[in-house]
Amino acid sequence: MKKKWWKESVVYQIYPRSFNDTSGNGLGDLYGVIEKLDYIKSLGVDVIWLCPIYQSPNDDNGYDISDYRKISDDFGGQAAFDVLLEQMHQKGLKLVMDLVANHSSDEHLWFQESKKSKDNPYRDYYIWKDGKNDGPPNNWGSFFSGSAWQFDETTDQYYLHYFTKKQPDLNWENPKVRKEIFDIIDFWFKKGVDGFRMDVISVISKPPGFPDTAYDSFQDTIMKDYANGPRIHEFLKEMNREVLSKYDIMTVGEGPGIDLENGPRYVDERSEELDMVFHFDHMFIDCGPGGKYDPIPFGLNQFKQVFTNWDNALKSHGWGSIFLGNHDFSRMVSRFGNDTTYHSESCKLLATLLLTLRGTVYIYQGDEIGMTNVAYPDISHHNDVETLNAWKEAEQKGQDMEQFFKIVQQQSRDNARTPVQWDTTKNAGFSDGKPWLTTNPNYTTINVASQEKDQNSILNYYRDMIAIRKANPTLVYGDYECVDRGHDSIYAYRRWDDDIEFLILHNLSDTSQTFEAAGIADDFQLMKSNLEKNTSENFKLDAWQTKILIKK
Ligand code: TEU
Numbered sequence: 001m002k003k004k005w006w007k008e009s010v011v012y013q014i015y016p017r018s019f020n021d022t023s024g025n026g027l028g029d030l031y032g033v034i035e036k037l038d039y040i041k042s043l044g045v046d047v048i049w050l051c052p053i054y055q056s057p058n059d060d061n062g063y064d065i066s067d068y069r070k071i072s073d074d075f076g077g078q079a080a081f082d083v084l085l086e087q088m089h090q091k092g093l094k095l096v097m098d099l100v101a102n103h104s105s106d107e108h109l110w111f112q113e114s115k116k117s118k119d120n121p122y123r124d125y126y127i128w129k130d131g132k133n134d135g136p137p138n139n140w141g142s143f144f145s146g147s148a149w150q151f152d153e154t155t156d157q158y159y160l161h162y163f164t165k166k167q168p169d170l171n172w173e174n175p176k177v178r179k180e181i182f183d184i185i186d187f188w189f190k191k192g193v194d195g196f197r198m199d200v201i202s203v204i205s206k207p208p209g210f211p212d213t214a215y216d217s218f219q220d221t222i223m224k225d226y227a228n229g230p231r232i233h234e235f236l237k238e239m240n241r242e243v244l245s246k247y248d249i250m251t252v253g254e255g256p257g258i259d260l261e262n263g264p265r266y267v268d269e270r271s272e273e274l275d276m277v278f279h280f281d282h283m284f285i286d287c288g289p290g291g292k293y294d295p296i297p298f299g300l301n302q303f304k305q306v307f308t309n310w311d312n313a314l315k316s317h318g319w320g321s322i323f324l325g326n327h328d329f330s331r332m333v334s335r336f337g338n339d340t341t342y343h344s345e346s347c348k349l350l351a352t353l354l355l356t357l358r359g360t361v362y363i364y365q366g367d368e369i370g371m372t373n374v375a376y377p378d379i380s381h382h383n384d385v386e387t388l389n390a391w392k393e394a395e396q397k398g399q400d401m402e403q404f405f406k407i408v409q410q411q412s413r414d415n416a417r418t419p420v421q422w423d424t425t426k427n428a429g430f431s432d433g434k435p436w437l438t439t440n441p442n443y444t445t446i447n448v449a450s451q452e453k454d455q456n457s458i459l460n461y462y463r464d465m466i467a468i469r470k471a472n473p474t475l476v477y478g479d480y481e482c483v484d485r486g487h488d489s490i491y492a493y494r495r496w497d498d499d500i501e502f503l504i505l506h507n508l509s510d511t512s513q514t515f516e517a518a519g520i521a522d523d524f525q526l527m528k529s530n531l532e533k534n535t536s537e538n539f540k541l542d543a544w545q546t547k548i549l550i551k552k
Pocket of ligand 1: 163292329
């Protein structure tokens with residue numbers, strides 16, 4: 001296995017709006033990130049991934065970019081960015097930016113020109129079609145409810161938008177568009193940026209002819225119609241050749257519709273496209289046929305299978321990314337752990353899981369202190385466009401809104417976007433002004449300041465676990481095998497190389513469990529556990545206990 005700095009890295013993801021506000025306007029900013037660089041460094045991470053910070057009308061909080069070369073004034077502009085990058089590099093931290101190239105904002109100059117006339121030089125930067133039978137060109141739906149087509153009166157045509165109508169899809173078939181994007185990437189690499197996370201890169205190549213989708217389930221439409229289009233690998237190879245290959249950087253492509261069958265191809269080192277992808281196989285286990293607003297119970301065995309299958313699929317020629325939460329999903333401990341009785345234990349267990357699997361590890365801001373879902377009292381507190389559009393649609397369909405609100409509380413992306421909880425002062429120390437999104441009231445108990453003082457805090461456990469990973473390349477590169485034989489509550493795996501062997505046991509349940517170690521002799525000793533009191537028997541686990549055992 002080829003060694004690379006980005007394989008050994010632990011990445012810390014920042015959602016800048018919610019991280020730290022130094023101007024008092026209620027929005028996080030880059031000076032806020034600068035102020036916390038020593039804190040971030042103290043975690044032991046190597047890389048910061050910043051969600052979009054470019055100029056944007058913020059219809060989707062920055063995922064709608066109106067100028068790809070301009071840092072938003074809301075975040076402190078170019079001056080703040082230059083200071084940030086310089087200070088990060090001085091401290092030995094690398095910076096990964098977000099590239100949103102499937103779509104731009106409708107306020108981008110390209111789109112403003114494009115919509116003027118059918119013969120405008122920018123017309124083909126986007127996807128324009130005539131309507132059909134007094135309606136849109138086909139029956140495609142948007143990720144954020146409603147049709148994926150918006151009618152524009154000026155030229156009597158529709159444009160495609162997979163996301164909101166203020167996020168028109170770029171036409172990657174047009175070589176000029178590809179050149180523009182490659183130039184933008186190059187622009188940021190020349191400034192010293194160390195990599196890109198590429199937003200919905202899996203859907204940039206559209207199906208020829210734009211046929212109606214034949215599927216009722218939106219998930220099927222994504223898989224069969226939107227994702228992994230016929231030219232995707234050609235586009236990525238071209239991007240690699242034209243720009244990525246010229247720098248020592250890392251790339252991670254994000255993508256709905258990336259699965260075990262098609263995913264490995266994106267990251268196969270022999271074909272020179274991307275370094276890593278984010279797939280959502282483990283993040284959608286609890287989604288029913290109706291998607292995220294149709295939740296079903298989460299199955300641990302399915303969850304384990306996802307990690308096992310992906311490890312297996314990537315071990316020869318690729319590399320994985322390990323994450324359990326980001327700005328698009330509810331909080332990791334509220335989904336996969338127990339955010340009440342076993343809050344601390346389950347947060348530490350999930351930290352151990354993240355940091356002992358093979359793949360580059362991504363930690364989302366606030367997870368290192370165990371931030372939880374927020375449960376706002378009503379919809380007026382919500383901000384996320386996906387949530388609000390789904391709410392409107394449910395109302396229009398006459399759904400039981402009390403019931404729907406319960407699902408919103410559980411599933412809304414706002415759960416992950418509440419301000420980071422720094423201390424017990426007003427607004428959790430996030431801002432002196434009114435935060436753009438209501439702070440989670442549990443900041444009085446869950447916050448950085450109090451965990452700094454507590455040796456056994458979740459925060460200090462993260463620091464320990466990151467240090468353990470750094471000190472043990474076996475946990476980065478070593479082989480992986482799941483050994484729990486389908487246990488309902490235990491996830492157990494071995495990680496090993498020629499020198500060292502670990503056995504890692506997690507009990508993801510509220511009751512004690514015993515690891516049935518058929519074929520595995522107990523010649524291990526305990527190296528790390530999330531509980532202060534440990535039983536003398538290695539294979540016995542208390543509720544939400546995690547153990548890293550090392551072969552004697
Ligand atoms: O997300 C893509 C994506 O797959 C999401 O739409 C996902 O299905 C949804 O959030 C699950 O609730 C990326 C960004 O991460 C997201 O924040 C943006 O809104 C989206 O692209 C559009 O740019």
